[in-house]
Amino acid sequence: MHKKIFHFAYVMTFLSQTVFSFACPFGIWWLIGYLLHNKAGLGKWSLALCVVIGALLGVYSMFHYIITTVDWAAKEDKSGTAEIKKENQK
Numbered sequence: 001m002h003k004k005i006f007h008f009a010y011v012m013t014f015l016s017q018t019v020f021s022f023a024c025p026f027g028i029w030w031l032i033g034y035l036l037h038n039k040a041g042l043g044k045w046s047l048a049l050c051v052v053i054g055a056l057l058g059v060y061s062m063f064h065y066i067i068t069t070v071d072w073a074a075k076e077d078k079s080g081t082a083e084i085k086k087e088n089q090k
Contacts, residue, residue: 014069017065017069018062018065018066021058021061021062021064021065022058022059022061022062023058024058024061025054025057025058025061026051026054026055026057026058027054028054029050029051029053029054029057030047030050030051030054032050033046033047033048033049033050033051033054034047034050036050
């Protein structure tokens, strides 16, 4: 039972970090575009451009996080199962 709780917590942490890694660059670039459009008086193109840049950087950041986390988890699983097999052979 406790393993299911830890697995659920791990999945929820992974999902929240994935969303956070997308939302931060997108939100920051949206804010920059909003300020350029409303405060600096530039056209709507500045807001649109910043939203596109933020979305692209957000997707890049999200996939970077997913790939590095999956690689790390795969290495941990391999080393963990190898140690368990060695202990069972003794």
